[in-house]
Amino acid sequence: MRHRCARAEIRTLAAVAAVALAALLAPPQVHGAAQPIGDPATGLADSAALRATVFGTPPQELAPQPAKVPLSEIDIAMPWRRPVPAVFWFDRRLRVWLSAQRHAAPLAIVIAGTGGDGDTSKLKILRGALFGAGYHVLTMPSPTFPGFIVSTSSTGVAGDLEQDSRDLYAAMQQIVAHLPPRVKITDIDVLGYSLGGANAAVVKSIDAAEGRLKIHRAVMINPPVSLFSSMARLDRLFALSIGSGGAGVERFYQRLYAQLANVYRASDEDRIDENFLYSAAAVVFKTDAEFAAAIAFTFRLDLVNIFFAGDLYAGTGVVTDPNHPPQVGQSLEETGRILRGKSYSDYFSTVFAPYYLKQRPHATARSLIADGRLDIIATTLREDGDYYAQTNSDDLILDQRELDWLKATLGPRIAVYDHGGHLGNLGDRRQIADLLDMLAGRWHAAAR
Amino acid sequence: MRAALLSGAAALALALAGLGGCATSDISIRSLPAETPAADNAAAAYAAEFAATAGGAAPNAVAAAPSPPVTAADAPPMTTYDPWERLNRFDYRFNARFDEAVFLPVANAYRRLPSPMRAGVHNFFGNLTEIDSVINYTLQGRLGRGVRSLGRLVINSTLGIGGLIDVATKLKLAVAPTGFSATLGTWGLHPGPYLVIPFFGPSTLRDGIGLAADFGTSYGINIANLYRGNKTWGLGALNAVDQRANVSFRYYSSGSPFEYEVIRFLYVRKRLLEDAGLHRTRVPKPPRPGEAAGQ
Numbered sequence: 112m113r114h115r116c117a118r119a120e121i122r123t124l125a126a127v128a129a130v131a132l133a134a135l136l137a138p139p140q141v142h143g144a145a146q147p148i149g150d151p152a153t154g155l156a157d158s159a160a161l162r163a164t165v166f167g168t169p170p171q172e173l174a175p176q177p178a179k180v181p182l183s184e185i186d187i188a189m190p191w192r193r194p195v196p197a198v199f200w201f202d203r204r205l206r207v208w209l210s211a212q213r214h215a216a217p218l219a220i221v222i223a224g225t226g227g228d229g230d231t232s233k234l235k236i237l238r239g240a241l242f243g244a245g246y247h248v249l250t251m252p253s254p255t256f257p258g259f260i261v262s263t264s265s266t267g268v269a270g271d272l273e274q275d276s277r278d279l280y281a282a283m284q285q286i287v288a289h290l291p292p293r294v295k296i297t298d299i300d301v302l303g304y305s306l307g308g309a310n311a312a313v314v315k316s317i318d319a320a321e322g323r324l325k326i327h328r329a330v331m332i333n334p335p336v337s338l339f340s341s342m343a344r345l346d347r348l349f350a351l352s353i354g355s356g357g358a359g360v361e362r363f364y365q366r367l368y369a370q371l372a373n374v375y376r377a378s379d380e381d382r383i384d385e386n387f388l389y390s391a392a393a394v395v396f397k398t399d400a401e402f403a404a405a406i407a408f409t410f411r412l413d414l415v416n417i418f419f420a421g422d423l424y425a426g427t428g429v430v431t432d433p434n435h436p437p438q439v440g441q442s443l444e445e446t447g448r449i450l451r452g453k454s455y456s457d458y459f460s461t462v463f464a465p466y467y468l469k470q471r472p473h474a475t476a477r478s479l480i481a482d483g484r485l486d487i488i489a490t491t492l493r494e495d496g497d498y499y500a501q502t503n504s505d506d507l508i509l510d511q512r513e514l515d516w517l518k519a520t521l522g523p524r525i526a527v528y529d530h531g532g533h534l535g536n537l538g539d540r541r542q543i544a545d546l547l548d549m550l551a552g553r554w555h556a557a558a559r
Numbered sequence: 560m561r562a563a564l565l566s567g568a569a570a571l572a573l574a575l576a577g578l579g580g581c582a583t584s585d586i587s588i589r590s591l592p593a594e595t596p597a598a599d600n601a602a603a604a605y606a607a608e609f610a611a612t613a614g615g616a617a618p619n620a621v622a623a624a625p626s627p628p629v630t631a632a633d634a635p636p637m638t639t640y641d642p643w644e645r646l647n648r649f650d651y652r653f654n655a656r657f658d659e660a661v662f663l664p665v666a667n668a669y670r671r672l673p674s675p676m677r678a679g680v681h682n683f684f685g686n687l688t689e690i691d692s693v694i695n696y697t698l699q700g701r702l703g704r705g706v707r708s709l710g711r712l713v714i715n716s717t718l719g720i721g722g723l724i725d726v727a728t729k730l731k732l733a734v735a736p737t738g739f740s741a742t743l744g745t746w747g748l749h750p751g752p753y754l755v756i757p758f759f760g761p762s763t764l765r766d767g768i769g770l771a772a773d774f775g776t777s778y779g780i781n782i783a784n785l786y787r788g789n790k791t792w793g794l795g796a797l798n799a800v801d802q803r804a805n806v807s808f809r810y811y812s813s814g815s816p817f818e819y820e821v822i823r824f825l826y827v828r829k830r831l832l833e834d835a836g837l838h839r840t841r842v843p844k845p846p847r848p849g850e851a852a853g854q
Binding site for chain 1: 584585586587588589590591592593594595596597598599600601603604607608628629630631632633634635637638639644645648649652655704735737741810811812813814815816817819820828829832833835836
């Protein structure tokens with residue numbers, strides 16, 4: 112009768128994961144507390160930006176959310192799906208989430224950021240706000256989410272802006288075609304945060320040519336301008352705050368473990384649960400370097416799956432043997448250990464570039480980098496009034512030149528907030544109000 | 560008895576049907592319980608405000624940590640001792656399939672019941688575990704804790720109408736369950752190898768033994784004759800569904816083939832940290848080179 116132990120442990124595990132993956136954890140009690148003066152800034156981002164990025168919007172500053180949001184989970188198999196590698200047996204179908212209005216309404220399709228599934232905490236915030244504003248809301252994983260790579264990607268090698276967006280676009284058509292008839296759609300808009308923002312804009316530009324969904328507006332929230340340069344910035348942040356290679360990760364883990372152990376021993380707690388971890392995080396994460404490490408580490412965790420899947424599909428043989436692919440039930444600990452030391456630039460040079468250079472005879476490493484820039488739709492972004500963006504002047508995935516490019520390209524259709532780091536203000540009143548105005552086509556920079 | 564057997568057979572058939580194959584249809588749309596963001600945010604904001612005004616329970620007293628502090632060199636290795644890995648992985652996959660096909664859909668249906676009703680069920684089963692906590696705190700020699708659990712049991716069983724209402728927490732007697740695994744840990748027994756138990760999930764050998772002992776204790780005491788006869792099956796199922804409905808974890812929502820490794824890593828680190836907490840004044844033994852965590 113005592114099912115408590117094991118099951119409750121799992122819940123706690125989820126919480127432990129939250130701290131280990133620290134960037135998404137938002138301990139409300141630490142927010143607004145006096146910020147200790149820590150190490151000198153990493154040089155890539157200021158203190159406030161790092162903290163906002165880790166903590167996100169505090170609950171009391173969130174835009175009003177509806178009392179109830181209905182939710183359905185849709186598992187859908189793509190007609191073009193390829194044989195699934197044995198170790199990915201659980202990822203056969205794409206999983207997306209739908210919140211449908213009872214009446215005819217516009218549909219907002221929201222795309223997650225790097226590595227995110229279709230139900231991240233940031234998507235939940237956007238879902239609530241959009242549903243409350245009268246939209247049907249469809250939330251989709253990032254094309255870099257392993258479930259997407261396996262079930263939907265036509266290449267298995269994630270990270271090509273246009274190819275990923277084409278796959279997303281094809282998936283959207285399948286999903287929209289299979290929605291139950293009671294979901295009456297009057298109009299379709301796409302939006303996304305981080306990498307998902309760039310994907311959303313490219314999806315709309317593809318639709319403009321093909322016209323299968325007749326997407327009306329696109330909004331990018333904290334998008335990268337160049338995938339390659341954002342990757343390089345995250346690699347540098349990682350190298351600065353954690354150290355390069357597997358040894359850096361090991362030291363980071365040992366430090367985190369020791370700190371947690373000391374906080375735990377000093378406390379009166381009997382078990383490590385969510386509450387303990389949330390309050391412990393306030394003690395453990397203090398300096399800029401620690402916040403930077405948490406952010407860099409979280410991004411790096413996403414890479415493990417992208418790298419592994421890409422290597423498996425491309426047959427590049429970096430961490431998997433193309434002739435003897437890993438089987439169900441086989442230990443992946445050693446593979447994981449090797450992957451811990453791999454950076455985004457390793458992924459580019461040993462998996463991504465070799466694969467795409469083979470696929471595209473005229474491509475060069477330089478052209479692949481250029482293809483990963485929003486530049487590929489620069490004219491459209493400049494001339495079509497239905498593209499919008501929101502970002503922060505201290506977003507740590509952008510440098511000044513890239514921010515200037517965004518402002519120059521989108522002109523009156525971009526809102527740039529002073530603070531928030533990367534997505535640290537997602538869901539706050541101003542961001543949501545502007546987002547809704549943008550989607551409705553009534554947002555004007557001059558009026559702000 | 561026959562009814563129990565029949566319903567058991569029906570559940571088994573359903574489980575096998577669900578486990579038997581992978582998804583056959585091209586699309587499935589499953590309605591989930593509605594989200595309640597407004598209430599969730601209000602609760603989070605309240606918690607934040609409470610923490611700010613009351614100073615919170617934040618363990619700021621790091622300075623008062625028992626000497627000497629744990630250093631990075633004391634951290635267990637990143638590899639984990641898992642001699643039964645093949646079986647464990649099989650169990651993990653079984654649990655994932657069972658959860659997806661049976662456990663989670665039932666728990667989601669249960670979550671549609673009115674929340675006061677679910678809270679009553681949760682409190683009722685929570686109250687039953689206090690008996691085991693009292694016994695184990697006594698065995699651990701932590702009498703203050705034992706008295707607190709006993710107080711909770713008495714208050715909730717009487718004022719709380721048989722445990723349906725958690726009056727004790729409102730009286731600032733916070734819930735702090737313990738079990739036989741923690742008792743064994745207090746006596747110095749190592750967690751042992753990682754173990755994935757069918758239907759239950761991640762565990763270690765010691766935790767598995769503790770789980771069995773806790774059930775045996777409850778069974779032996781047989782409070783209010785709840786643990787005998789056909790109703791035992793119904794109550795056990797309800798308890799399981801209640802526990803599942805309160806856990807947000809979902810198998811393979813990470814989409815990652817490394818999920819087994821990640822969960823194992825986190826579970827064993829959490830167990831080792833908690834064990835270190837059981838002996839708050841003792842210095843942890845630094846790992847020997849080449850040794851896996853939990854060995």
